[in-house]
Amino acid sequence: xxxxxxxxxxxxxxxxxxxxxxxxxxxxxxxxxxxxxxxxFISAKxxxxxxxxxxxxxxxxxxxxxxxxxxxxxxxxxxxxxAASYYSAPRQKNKPKSLDDIDPQLLDTYxxxxxxxxxxxxxxGVERRVAVDAVFDSVSVATTYKKELESHGIIFCPISxxxxxxxxxxxxxxxxVVPVADNFFAALNSAVFTDGSFVYIPRGVRCPMELSxxxxxxxxxxxQFERTLIIAExxxxxxxxxxxxxxxxxxxxxxxxxxxxxxxxxxxxxxxxVQNWYPGDKDxxxxxxxxxxxxxxxxxxxxxxxxTQVETGSAITWKYPSCxxxxxDSVGEFYSVxxxxxxxQADTGTKMIHIGKNTRSTIISKGISAGHAQSTxxxxxxxxxxxxxxxxxxxxxSLLIGDTCGAHTVPSIESRQPKSRIEHEATTSKISxxxxxxxxxxxxxxxxxxxxIVNGFCKEVLQELPMEFAVEAQKLVGISLExxxx
Amino acid sequence: MLExxxxxxxxxxxxxxxxxxxxxxxxQVHAIMGPNGSGKSTLSYVLSGRAGYDVTQGSVSWKGKxxxxxxxxxxxxxxxxxxxxxPVEIPGVSNMTFLKTALNAVRKAHGQSELDALQMLxxxxxxxxxxxxxxxxxxxxVNVGFSGGEKKRNEVLQMAVLEPSLCILDETDSGLxxxxxxxxxxxxxxxxxxxxSMLIITHYQRLLxxxxxxxxxxxxxxxxxxxxxxxxxxxxxxxxxxAFEGEAA
Numbered sequence: 254x255x256x257x258x259x260x261x262x263x264x265x266x267x268x269x270x271x272x273x274x275x276x277x278x279x280x281x282x283x284x285x286x287x288x289x290x291x292x293x294f295i296s297a298k299x300x301x302x303x304x305x306x307x308x309x310x311x312x313x314x315x316x317x318x319x320x321x322x323x324x325x326x327x328x329x330x331x332x333x334x335x336a337a338s339y340y341s342a343p344r345q346k347n348k349p350k351s352l353d354d355i356d357p358q359l360l361d362t363y364x365x366x367x368x369x370x371x372x373x374x375x376x377x378g379v380e381r382r383v384a385v386d387a388v389f390d391s392v393s394v395a396t397t398y399k400k401e402l403e404s405h406g407i408i409f410c411p412i413s414x415x416x417x418x419x420x421x422x423x424x425x426x427x428x429x430v431v432p433v434a435d436n437f438f439a440a441l442n443s444a445v446f447t448d449g450s451f452v453y454i455p456r457g458v459r460c461p462m463e464l465s466x467x468x469x470x471x472x473x474x475x476x477q478f479e480r481t482l483i484i485a486e487x488x489x490x491x492x493x494x495x496x497x498x499x500x501x502x503x504x505x506x507x508x509x510x511x512x513x514x515x516x517x518x519x520x521x522x523x524x525x526x527v528q529n530w531y532p533g534d535k536d537x538x539x540x541x542x543x544x545x546x547x548x549x550x551x552x553x554x555x556x557x558x559x560x561t562q563v564e565t566g567s568a569i570t571w572k573y574p575s576c577x578x579x580x581x582d583s584v585g586e587f588y589s590v591x592x593x594x595x596x597x598q599a600d601t602g603t604k605m606i607h608i609g610k611n612t613r614s615t616i617i618s619k620g621i622s623a624g625h626a627q628s629t630x631x632x633x634x635x636x637x638x639x640x641x642x643x644x645x646x647x648x649x650x651s652l653l654i655g656d657t658c659g660a661h662t663v664p665s666i667e668s669r670q671p672k673s674r675i676e677h678e679a680t681t682s683k684i685s686x687x688x689x690x691x692x693x694x695x696x697x698x699x700x701x702x703x704x705x706i707v708n709g710f711c712k713e714v715l716q717e718l719p720m721e722f723a724v725e726a727q728k729l730v731g732i733s734l735e736x737x738x739x
Numbered sequence: 740m741l742e743x744x745x746x747x748x749x750x751x752x753x754x755x756x757x758x759x760x761x762x763x764x765x766x767q768v769h770a771i772m773g774p775n776g777s778g779k780s781t782l783s784y785v786l787s788g789r790a791g792y793d794v795t796q797g798s799v800s801w802k803g804k805x806x807x808x809x810x811x812x813x814x815x816x817x818x819x820x821x822x823x824x825x826p827v828e829i830p831g832v833s834n835m836t837f838l839k840t841a842l843n844a845v846r847k848a849h850g851q852s853e854l855d856a857l858q859m860l861x862x863x864x865x866x867x868x869x870x871x872x873x874x875x876x877x878x879x880x881v882n883v884g885f886s887g888g889e890k891k892r893n894e895v896l897q898m899a900v901l902e903p904s905l906c907i908l909d910e911t912d913s914g915l916x917x918x919x920x921x922x923x924x925x926x927x928x929x930x931x932x933x934x935x936s937m938l939i940i941t942h943y944q945r946l947l948x949x950x951x952x953x954x955x956x957x958x959x960x961x962x963x964x965x966x967x968x969x970x971x972x973x974x975x976x977x978x979x980x981x982a983f984e985g986e987a988a
Contacts, residue, residue, distance in 0.1 A: 685827075686790070686791075687825075687827045688827050688828075688829055690789050690790070690811065690827075691823065691826070691827040691829070692829075692837075692841075693788075693810070693811035693812045693815070694787050694788075694789075694811050694812075694814075694815055694819075694820070694821050694823075695815060695820075695837070695841035695844075695897065695901065696812050696815035696816055696841045696842075696844040696845040696848065696901070697812060697840060697841060697844050698812050698844070699812075701840065701844060705829070705832055705836075705837070705840055706829060706832070708831070708832065709829055709830055709831030709832035709880065710830065710831055711831070712831035712832075713831070
């Protein structure tokens with residue numbers, strides 16, 4: 254590597270994390286430790302019905318019998334589950350009735366993060382609007398456009414509220430895509446989950462705006478265990494985005510989420526993530542441990558679930574958004590950009606399980622590693638005997654910046670259906686000095702050049718993001734202009 | 740004016756340029772000709788500031804400013820443009836985005852406002868048309884899947900868009916058939932102006948059939964061995980570089 258590329262790699266690895274501030278607000282925090290009492294405490298805080306408490310306790314008992322998975326290519330200090338707190342919420346005298354009642358400290362926090370908590374009038378020619386559910390530590394502090402969405406029959410609210418107001422829906426679907434004991438972290442989440450978003454799109458409705466959730470970890474030494482459930486009834490479509498940030502802290506923070514998506518006949522769910530958890534400092538100190546189970550079930554015929562993720566944060570990422578393609582002619586997609594630098598480690602990928610006839614899946618994964626980071630794509634394409642005519646196309650590209658990082662690809666393919674077609678392509682490349690010099694010679698600074706080249710590398714994935722978020726993602730990737738013309 | 744004085748440069752441990760003296764007045768087109776390995780490409784990289792090419796002695800000034808103290812992008816902002824022998828591919832980045840980013844970077848360096856998408860589109864369409872490039876090429880990724888001729892024409896397009904004041908063309912004629920050569924030469928000729936100097940680096944005389952230089956210099960073994968008018972190029976074409984090959988410094 255030339256000196257030029259080396260300087261750049263260092264530059265990139267010392268980029269400042271802009272969302273590392275702490276909101277000083279009084280919070281009610283549960284004592285550290287995890288026991289049945291902790292779970293009863295959380296359940297009581299949320300006024301939950303008995304059935305959910307029983308469900309949590311069952312999950313907890315199963316979790317106690319499970320062991321942490323070790324197959325991923327990630328190394329981290331042993332997590333002491335008794336040393337963390339499992340609930341933390343800003344202290345509020347009364348539950349805010351409208352946005353005006355929300356603690357200004359919180360409004361200020363979201364303003365700093367660039368998340369709009371004010372609703373805008375629908376005006377012709379104005380960009381599409383975005384409804385936001387803002388989750389701060391263990392609770393949702395605000396959800397916008399609820400009323401307008403309700404007029405379409407759409408339910409968009411914190412899951413804790415859905416448990417109380419729409420128990421039949423929650424009961425019917427919760428844990429049906431990711432069973433309680435699916436894996437160690439999913440079981441933990443099922444036991445102690447606090448808040449997250451609930452989306453229900455009734456039959457035949459196309460959601461008129463983007464829905465989004467913004468997860469913020471603020472409290473120290475507190476894990477965030479969010480739970481999201483999205484149900485798209487027959488003939489519906491919805492686009493949902495989640496964003497995540499956390500303050501800079503020296504200690505590791507645990508985040509173990511579960512996301513379940515259900516698409517019935519002819520329904521389409523687009524789920525996008527721009528994940529910017531604090532990645533730790535340049536020596537690998539601190540950062541979020543992100544152990545997430547995301548899974549979508551294409552239960553209906555011709556249904557479609559599309560995952561797009563831009564992963565820039567977390568010290569550790571363990572995440573495999575997957576699709577179970579049950580319905581005939583259903584479609585699963587996974588588009589991923591994972592950027593790791595310094596001592597970040599990402600083990601991420603997807604599972605596409607083909608069950609129905611003529612099911613199709615597409616996987617495009619772009620891994621970028623800099624500094625001492627390690628990035629692994631881990632994927633499974635499984636075609637069952639029933640999935641006649643199934644097709645999969647997988648493309649995994651890795652880009653290395655500098656010579657101290659690593660990229661790994663672990664694809665698994667299992668097919669029991671001879672009449673299926675599976676394609677897999679993988680490449681590994683480096684940003685060349687030729688490319689950097691070429692851009693610089695045309696007037697770009699090395700940073701601009703790097704951003705442009707990386708952006709080009711990720712283009713196929715970034716263009717899958719909803720317009721509203723593409724810009725943020727491009728900036729995150731360190732990008733200025735790609736895609737704004739032409 | 741471009742003024743190069745006693746320029747010595749090394750690549751690794753090897754001295755490639757061994758004391759170059761050269762003056763190119765504003766508005767003039769000078770050709771540098773020489774055999775393979777004479778230091779032609781090294782000179783173009785030293786002038787544009789590529790890492791790995793170390794200047795050990797001498798000076799280079801452009802319009803009175805010391806180029807050697809500047810980064811490549813600062814030189815670009817000062818109007819230095821290198822049309823490369825092997826234009827580089829940048830997958831996933833459209834030509835249009837590349838040009839827009841580059842032009843706005845240079846405009847910013849000059850304290851000018853950035854052009855928006857619409858202004859840029861209009862400008863690029865006009866420039867592309869002027870050098871006979873299809874609009875389709877603006878949408879394609881930079882140099883990816885371009886033929887040799889398309890790559891060189893793309894360099895001329897970039898030059899036309901960025902409007903540099905010092906154009907260095909490094910072996911722009913290499914790999915071009917006669918038709919492509921004419922197109923490129925037409926593009927370059929259209930850019931000749933009072934406010935622009937050009938340095939055309941070439942092995943063969945044939946490009947100079949279409950672009951008539953104000954002066955020709957022979958570079959061999961890292962030094963300018965002979966200078967003359969346009970007729971020197973034809974002389975070299977007839978006699979070859981044999982006369983200069985033996986003169987190791």
